[in-house]
Amino acid sequence: MSYSTPATDEVSSSDSVTAAxxxxxxxxxxxxxxxxxxxxxxxxxxxxxxxxxxxxxxxxxxxxxxxxxxxxxxxxxxxxxxxxxxxxxxxxxxxxxxxxxxxxxxxxxxxxxxxxxxxxxxxxxxxxxxxxxxxxxxxxxxxxxxxxxxxxxxxxxxxxxxxxxxxxxxxxxxxxxxxxxxxxxxxxxxxxxxxxxxxxxxxxxxxxxxxxxxxxxxQMPVGVLGRVKQLMNQSCYNTLNQQLHLEQQAIAISANSSEGREGISAFIQKRRPAYI
Structure with missing residues (x-):
């Protein structure tokens, strides 16, 4: 992450940060x-x-x-x-x-x-x-x-x-x-x-x-954690049917991702998954 060192207490643009x-x-x-x-x-x-x-x-x-x-x-x-x-x-x-x-x-x-x-x-x-x-x-x-x-x-x-x-x-x-x-x-x-x-x-x-x-x-599959976090937040508004549909889509996306493929392979090979 390319950040510059904060130098002042004021923010003059979206590209700067503050000593605060x-x-x-x-x-x-x-x-x-x-x-x-x-x-x-x-x-x-x-x-x-x-x-x-x-x-x-x-x-x-x-x-x-x-x-x-x-x-x-x-x-x-x-x-x-x-x-x-x-x-x-x-x-x-x-x-x-x-x-x-x-x-x-x-x-x-x-x-x-x-x-x-x-x-x-x-x-x-x-x-x-x-x-x-x-x-x-x-x-x-x-x-x-x-x-x-x-x-x-x-x-x-x-x-x-x-x-x-x-x-x-x-x-x-x-x-x-x-x-x-x-x-x-x-x-x-x-x-x-x-x-x-x-x-x-x-x-x-x-x-x-x-x-x-x-x-x-x-060390966890962060992409999956992000999807589950989103699902839990959406559950505050959705019906059970809507939530089940979203869960179905999310687990398919997760399984097809590099994290999912690594996790499944690790399970089958009886080893610890490596996500980083």
């Missing part, structure tokens, strides 16, 4: 770090633009097989930058949110439709849009010292970043409304109990654990 979002590629995995630690990695427009740019590049780059998103400092992400919103439009901050969510929601769409696994490594507080950014990811590994918080409704704001879509699907409508209406902080153990995260690990080993998980899924 760090990245590197290792073993076919793209690591993205939200990097505004002084404001708990709150998302401003520059960060959202950079995130969308890098996600779009990762989608198109066939050498990238998985993505890990984490935060720098003591937070994963505190959500949308409210100071940015007020400074840009003091009388009508909603106008700022229209602009910010226009880009941020494209990021959520990229993650949810990404034909390869996306993992959130929740190193600290994930609140507001930061929580929903994590929930949009396919897998979530959480430090035992971190916590989740819905936050928006306490500050007079509705939920952005796909929160009304992902939250009830993960925990059910009753729990989702409880989280929204009470806005209690959710510690790591409780987040695991509710099904909001897949794993809780020691904070000191979070990145190592996320890397290990990413490398594991990167």
């Amino acid at each position: 979002l760090l990245f590197y590629v290792h073993n076919h995995i793209l690591y993205l770090t939200l990097n505004r630690p002084s404001v708990l990695n709150a998302i401003d427009l520059a960060m959202a633009i950079a995130l969308h740019h890098l996600l779009a590049q990762a989608r198109a780059n066939q050498t990238i097989r998985a993505i890990v998103i984490t935060g720098s400092g003591r937070a994963f992400c505190a959500g949308g930058d409210l100071k940015f919103a007020m400074a840009a439009n003091p009388d009508t901050p909603g106008d700022s949110f229209l602009v910010l969510t226009e880009v941020l929601h494209r990021c959520i769409e990229e993650i949810c439709t990404m034909p390869k696994p996306v993992i959130a490594a929740i190193n600290g507080a994930a609140a507001g849009a930061g929580l929903f950014l994590a929930l949009a990811c396919d897998l979530r590994v959480m430090a035992n010292t971190a916590y989740l918080k819905q936050s928006n409704t306490s500050y007079g704001l509705s939920l952005p970043a796909g929160g009304t879509f992902t939250l009830p699907r993960l925990v059910g409508m009753g729990r989702a409304l409880e989280i929204v209406m009470l806005d209690d902080p959710i510690p790591a153990a409780r987040a695991y109990e509710l099904g909001l995260v897949n794993r809780v690990v020691e904070a000191s080993s979070l990145i190592e654990q996320a890397q290990s998980l990413a490398e594991r899924v990167a």
Whole structure:
């Protein structure tokens, strides 16, 4: 992946990135770090633009097989930058949110439709849009010292970043409304109990654990994982008959792909398949 090193905090074009979002590629995995630690990695427009740019590049780059998103400092992400919103439009901050969510929601769409696994490594507080950014990811590994918080409704704001879509699907409508209406902080153990995260690990080993998980899924047939991810998302809207038809088409495409042929050959030859 041919990226230039970020040099400024501003994004001037679609070909540039920002120091507010760090990245590197290792073993076919793209690591993205939200990097505004002084404001708990709150998302401003520059960060959202950079995130969308890098996600779009990762989608198109066939050498990238998985993505890990984490935060720098003591937070994963505190959500949308409210100071940015007020400074840009003091009388009508909603106008700022229209602009910010226009880009941020494209990021959520990229993650949810990404034909390869996306993992959130929740190193600290994930609140507001930061929580929903994590929930949009396919897998979530959480430090035992971190916590989740819905936050928006306490500050007079509705939920952005796909929160009304992902939250009830993960925990059910009753729990989702409880989280929204009470806005209690959710510690790591409780987040695991509710099904909001897949794993809780020691904070000191979070990145190592996320890397290990990413490398594991990167060894899988990523094209197939992308198809199954798409099917599961489509199942929210389809009838059983429609879903069965899509499954029929997808398994035929999968079997005819290089991954499918390799997997079938490995099974017959009683060996481990090699997808990379």
